[in-house]
Amino acid sequence: MKINKSLIAVLILTIFLPGCWFARGIMNNTTKAIFGKPLEIKNKIKDPIKDDVRLSALWVGHSTVLLQMDDKVVLVDPVFEDVIGGLMLRKYEAGLDIESIPRLDAVLVSHAHMDHMSITSIRDLDDRFPEAALVFPIGSEYYLPNYDMDMVRLNTGNSKKRGYIGETKTVNGIKVTAVFAQHQGGRYGLDSYSWYVPGCTGYIFEYNGLTVFYAGDTGYDDNAYKVIGDKFDIDLALIPIGPCGDCGTEGYGNHVASYGALLMFDDLKADHMIPVHYGAITYRNDPDIPLVVLEELIGKYTHNTATGMQSTKPYSERIVILDEGQQHIFEYKE
Amino acid sequence: MRKTLFLIILTSIILNTSQAQDRTDETKKYVSWALLQLIPSPTLFQDQNEQNSRVQFGLRWHITPINISFNANKYVSPVQFFMINPVRRFTGSVELFVQPEWTTGGFQYSGLDRFGISTGSRVMLPLIYEGENLSMSIGGKFNYREDPSSDKDTYFGIETGLYFFYGLMGVQFNYNFDSKTNYNIGLYIKYF
Numbered sequence: 001m002k003i004n005k006s007l008i009a010v011l012i013l014t015i016f017l018p019g020c021w022f023a024r025g026i027m028n029n030t031t032k033a034i035f036g037k038p039l040e041i042k043n044k045i046k047d048p049i050k051d052d053v054r055l056s057a058l059w060v061g062h063s064t065v066l067l068q069m070d071d072k073v074v075l076v077d078p079v080f081e082d083v084i085g086g087l088m089l090r091k092y093e094a095g096l097d098i099e100s101i102p103r104l105d106a107v108l109v110s111h112a113h114m115d116h117m118s119i120t121s122i123r124d125l126d127d128r129f130p131e132a133a134l135v136f137p138i139g140s141e142y143y144l145p146n147y148d149m150d151m152v153r154l155n156t157g158n159s160k161k162r163g164y165i166g167e168t169k170t171v172n173g174i175k176v177t178a179v180f181a182q183h184q185g186g187r188y189g190l191d192s193y194s195w196y197v198p199g200c201t202g203y204i205f206e207y208n209g210l211t212v213f214y215a216g217d218t219g220y221d222d223n224a225y226k227v228i229g230d231k232f233d234i235d236l237a238l239i240p241i242g243p244c245g246d247c248g249t250e251g252y253g254n255h256v257a258s259y260g261a262l263l264m265f266d267d268l269k270a271d272h273m274i275p276v277h278y279g280a281i282t283y284r285n286d287p288d289i290p291l292v293v294l295e296e297l298i299g300k301y302t303h304n305t306a307t308g309m310q311s312t313k314p315y316s317e318r319i320v321i322l323d324e325g326q327q328h329i330f331e332y333k334e
Numbered sequence: 335m336r337k338t339l340f341l342i343i344l345t346s347i348i349l350n351t352s353q354a355q356d357r358t359d360e361t362k363k364y365v366s367w368a369l370l371q372l373i374p375s376p377t378l379f380q381d382q383n384e385q386n387s388r389v390q391f392g393l394r395w396h397i398t399p400i401n402i403s404f405n406a407n408k409y410v411s412p413v414q415f416f417m418i419n420p421v422r423r424f425t426g427s428v429e430l431f432v433q434p435e436w437t438t439g440g441f442q443y444s445g446l447d448r449f450g451i452s453t454g455s456r457v458m459l460p461l462i463y464e465g466e467n468l469s470m471s472i473g474g475k476f477n478y479r480e481d482p483s484s485d486k487d488t489y490f491g492i493e494t495g496l497y498f499f500y501g502l503m504g505v506q507f508n509y510n511f512d513s514k515t516n517y518n519i520g521l522y523i524k525y526f
Contacts, residue, residue: 086467086499119421120463139358141409145425145464151407188420188500190370190525195363 029282032089038082039092041325046100048327049073055210055235057320058327060096062280063116063217065238069207072174073101076108076203076214076238077116078125085114090280091287095325104129105172109136110216111200112143112187115281119145133171137178139185139199154178156201164224165231166201175206180224181216183254204232213237213268217277220250220260225267236330237270240277242290248297258294262306262315272330273319280324291321367417370525371395377435377520382513383443392437392448396524401429417526424465424501427458433475444514450479456493458501471495477510486512495522 048058049068058066062084063077080094098121107125109117122134122144130148137156144151150171156178157166166178178201185199186192202216213234228234241247244257251257256264258275265273278290297306298315305311320328374393381390399415403422406412414422418429433452440448456473459465472494480487489512497504504522 081463086463119425119466123464141407142419143421144407145405145421146407151409153409188502188525190366191363194359194366196357196359197363198357 029088033083033087036089038090041093041095044096044100044325045327047102048096048100049102050329053329055212055330056327057236057238057274057322057330058096059274059276059322059324060094061090061092061324063110063238063240063277064094065214065274065276066096066101067212067236069174069205069210069212072105072172072207073103074106074108074174074205074212075101075104075125077110077216078107078121079115079118080121080124081118084118084281088115088281091282092280092324095323098124098128101125101128104132106133106135106174106176106205107149108176108203108205108214109134109140110181110202110214111137111183111185112140113184113192113217114187116217117143117187119143122147122149125149131172135169135171135176135203137166137185137199137201139197142197142199143187152176154201156181156198158182158201160223164227173207177204177206178202179204179213179228180221181218182221182224183217183219202228204228204234206232211235213270215239215256215264217254218256219252219254220256220264222263222267225264229268229270234268234270235272237265237268237273238276239264239273241275241294242278242287243281243283244290244293245284247290247293258290258297259306261294262297262301265315265319266305266307266309271318274322274328275319294319295321364417367526371397373523373525374436375521375523377518379435379437379441380515380517381437381441381443381446382515383445386443388443390437390439390441392435392520394433394435394520396522397432397434398429398524399432401427403427420501420526421466423458424469424497425460426465428455429458430455431473431475435479441515445481445483446514447480447482450477452477452491454491454493456495458497465497466500467498469497469501471497471504471506475508477512479515481514497522 053068056068065076067074083089126147126149132149133152134149135152155167157164164180168177181200181202183200184192186197191197203214205212211234239261241258241261247258249257250260279287302314377392377394379390379392398418401414401418403412404426406422435450437448452475454475456471458471460469462468475491477489491508491510493508495504495506506522508518
């Protein structure tokens, strides 16, 4: 009997492909993206910007954070869609509506990956705030269309050779500096992981005596964040804590894990930290696992820190954990 | 030996990762891009004569010698050659294309040659999420396919397409002004 080779190949793929976690993950995500809906955020904040606030942060979800620094408003890594990159249904909807943002001075994009840069969200922001500035690292310009916003490209400082500090520019009165990140540029897979298209960064943004650090997406580096911490007096650090398989480690490659985030927080010597980059997307395990591990670690370190130093204030008083859509107003020095 | 090889590969990955944010690996970029262009897009061609009509399976390759974007930002050129950035393409652009085609079984009823080539131009327009989730094209083309039974080896056609998955995949429909192969419908698979 003549056996059709194509038929055998189809049978093998049918049997084994669903057993492959990667294939299963893609199929699962695609089905959810088409038919699913994210969990609703109830009582979304409608007035995130207030007159008498020095520093506040509203966690929209994943890596999107709206910050108020006195009279300036900054949004980092804007992604407001229910389905990220057309493929991944987020666990919770975005915790803020763009219509609720009354004004905006700068949008900072750390890199062009789908979960950090939505060209549609930026278009919606562009329609509402054409006078704002859109800041991005060199390399990301290839993945952005044209906008009315002032498009500002920064040279990065992603290596020891460059001193971990990149270019500084002042946009709408806010001093923005590109700082070290260990990650990739690109957007469509191969350009990130094989071509190594540049285009990732962290940011320091300073205004009126306030300094905020946003790590972007990054792995832990035991030198870079010490240098940044020595150079800047950081009030608030937005640090990713995932994704991670074993979140009790520094992390792997280009993603910092929960424990690594504490090391980074120590190195930066920041007053406060808000953990980000968890909770929205299912990679291999529950998207909230990094937070569960972080909370365990916070409970473990009471009189010392992850890097072994004596702490004047325990992590529990310095790390602010927000729910999607929740805002924290920092009681702050004048 | 296997251990050494494994260590070499691992070291190379780690080194590459640590430099990932600083520079593009141009060699890998152009070699892998060129290899990816060899991936054909499956296409169905109509094959008919006065008595019979059927559908013939074939393959088509998509080459874009030039694309001009309507939506390029100030840091990049609106004009691109061969390697076309998806964002600049699907957010609105016009392009020239060349499509070599090959049918697996040949055109048995019409007698047309199994090899063909077409060239034309199309306009890309964004539909959903800035075109990243869905964009469309409309265009016209000029086809060359040898017809041993007559002197007429060329014919015109019009085409339209829908593109999804960041414009890297799509479906194209063609109507040709040649009664021997009026219709063809095919996938569009192209990485950059």
